[in-house]
């Protein structure tokens with residue numbers, strides 16, 4: 185009996201772990217997410233990912249939060265006349281059956297003031313809130329590109 | 330008689346091979362210093378810079394003299410920048426790795442990160458920042474007045490702003506990588522988005538051409 189519970193526990197663990205890898209609401213999923221490891225004194229880190237809308241309806245990411253940082257913002261890097269500027273974005277629009285890529289030099293998550301120094305190999309938790317009230321919780325690795 | 334002809338033929342072939350070898354070698358040299366294929370804005374003639382007085386990440390003075398007698402790749406940014414600056418410094422690390430085989434003793438290549446955010450980028454912060462990417466990278470900063478002496482002649486712009494009211498400020502900055510020659514003059518400008526292979530190739534060609 186005890187053994188069965190133990191085995192069940194392992195299976196549950198695997199299940200939880202695998203959902204964390206490809207965090208999903210069934211309609212929208214977060215894939216290939218990573219956080220750029222930063223120099224030890226960095227006050228801000230950048231997060232990147234692909235957000236896939238697998239459904240036939242449009243969705244919107246309205247908020248991103250993390251228990252591992254003081255604040256999270258959605259930013260876009262825009263180039264104008266060779267000058268790079270980071271702009272704040274209120275939301276991310278996800279048209280039906282599309283993938284939005286957050287990648288270096290473009291859209292990124294601005295992760296401000298980590299609670300503890302983060303190194304390659306560490307994991308952080310990111311929570312994406314959608315306009316329909318659903319949430320995606322993703323476990324995201326810190327790594328050096 | 331037959332032997333004479335044989336000797337003549339052998340000599341002719343040797344001479345032809347020698348000439349072909351020489352032709353290939355010069356052609357090769359010419360193509361490796363061909364600037365027409367370089368994907369950068371090349372300045373003809375190179376643009377002289379004015380002297381400036383900044384300090385490096387170890388607190389030592391850094392002026393125009395520190396850009397002389399070597400080639401320099403300059404990039405302007407600030408350590409509070411999590412996206413463009415680390416991406417570019419990682420690219421610069423890759424460029425120097427690609428060029429490691431071509432490193433010249435006489436005029437070596439240095440990478441200089443100029444912080445345009447002296448209020449937040451203290452010497453210690455700058456030191457841990459640049460060393461993270463490569464122990465050989467140099468970080469410099471100073472007063473805005475002295476930074477502008479450098480940016481003005483390079484066509485580099487920077488301006489503070491906040492992404493959202495109440496936020497910590499950000500700094501918009503020119504994202505180009507600038508190549509300075511051993512006379513301390515602006516030689517070329519690599520605009521973003523940056524392709525490390527093309528930058529390494531461009532730097533190699535310009536150095537081959539100029540030296």
Ligand SMILES: [Cu+2]
Nearest residue numbers: 259270294412
């Ligand atoms: Cu940002």
